Amino acid sequence: MTEREPSRALAHPATGAIRLEAVLHALSDPIRLAIVRDLAGTETELSCSHFELPVTKSTTTHHFRVLRESGVVRQTYRGTAKMNGLRRTDLDALFPGLLDRVLAAADAESARLAEAAGLRA
Amino acid sequence: MTEREPSRALAHPATGAIRLEAVLHALSDPIRLAIVRDLAGTETELSCSHFELPVTKSTTTHHFRVLRESGVVRQTYRGTAKMNGLRRTDLDALFPGLLDRVLAAADAESARLAEAAGLRA
Numbered sequence: 001m002t003e004r005e006p007s008r009a010l011a012h013p014a015t016g017a018i019r020l021e022a023v024l025h026a027l028s029d030p031i032r033l034a035i036v037r038d039l040a041g042t043e044t045e046l047s048c049s050h051f052e053l054p055v056t057k058s059t060t061t062h063h064f065r066v067l068r069e070s071g072v073v074r075q076t077y078r079g080t081a082k083m084n085g086l087r088r089t090d091l092d093a094l095f096p097g098l099l100d101r102v103l104a105a106a107d108a109e110s111a112r113l114a115e116a117a118g119l120r121a
Numbered sequence: 122m123t124e125r126e127p128s129r130a131l132a133h134p135a136t137g138a139i140r141l142e143a144v145l146h147a148l149s150d151p152i153r154l155a156i157v158r159d160l161a162g163t164e165t166e167l168s169c170s171h172f173e174l175p176v177t178k179s180t181t182t183h184h185f186r187v188l189r190e191s192g193v194v195r196q197t198y199r200g201t202a203k204m205n206g207l208r209r210t211d212l213d214a215l216f217p218g219l220l221d222r223v224l225a226a227a228d229a230e231s232a233r234l235a236e237a238a239g240l241r242a
Contacts, residue, residue: 020230024223025149028142095226097218102145105216109141 010068010075010082015090018071023091026070027102031055032063036072036086040103045076045083131189131196131203136211139192144212147191148223152176153184157193157207161224166197166204 027033031053039046053060064084067073074085091099134140148154152174160167174181185205188194195206212220 016233020223020226021149021151021154024145024154028146028149030142033142033145095222095229098222098226101216101219101222102141105141105219108216112137 008077010077012068012074013071015071015087015094018087018090018094020095022070023072023095023098026066026072029063029066031059032067032072033102033106035063035067035084037103037106039073039084039086040088040099045085047078047081047083049081129198131198133189133195134192136192136215139208139211139215141216143191144193144216144219147187147193150184150187152180153188153193154223154227156184156188156205158224158227160194160205160207161209161220166206168199168202168204170202 027036034053035051038051048060048064051060053063055063064073064075064082067084068075071087071090074087076083076085086099088099148157155174156172159172169181169185172181174184176184185194185196185203188205189196192208192211195208197204197206207220209220
């Protein structure tokens with residue numbers, strides 16, 4: 001079940017078709033989790049080229065597709081740029097508090113790993 | 122980094138070696154999520170054979186290994202039975218509130234899907 005969209009628009013699951021397992025899978029990859037954390041930290045949409053990721057362009061495209069098809073991210077074309085926004089309202093309505101807990105857990109893990117790296121240095 | 126354990130014991134990540142991405146990956150599979158929900162609903166450990174899963178024995182073993190190696194579940198031998206317990210204390214210490222939000226989200230999704238199936242029937 002996907003929403004009807006104009007041509008050149010990208011397929012997204014309707015809110016009711018978003019599945020927890022797919023959302024968790026989308027968030028379980030370090031690169032995708034980093035993208036989601038960046039998007040959560042801004043009020044605006046970000047273009048795919050905004051993200052400086054340590055992977056090839058085609059891998060980047062794959063990660064954004066997983067995020068879009070799972071319902072985590074909404075992608076829209078603005079001219080030739082693909083803009084990305086977190087579907088926070090949809091996710092919060094379906095799974096209250098889940099995204100916030102994942103983001104807090106990611107922050108805590110980053111802080112722990114940075115501290116451990118500092119201790120080793 | 123794994124804890125030292127006696128022979129016949131199974132390898133588990135130490136608490137500090139549990140990674141968010143691995144936990145989310147472990148929870149992103151419907152079978153594994155069902156196992157975790159069962160374990161969360163009981164105070165006792167459950168044997169692998171307790172779970173009636175719609176998959177082969179070797180697939181079941183695989184799912185339990187993913188849960189153990191990610192740090193979600195602790196597995197111990199009791200005679201010939203492999204017993205499973207949720208590592209709730211470890212997970213709550215590392216990622217406060219995360220497991221509870223995932224379990225609540227899984228409950229909400231199950232209720233929604235059951236209602237949708239009822240409407241179609």
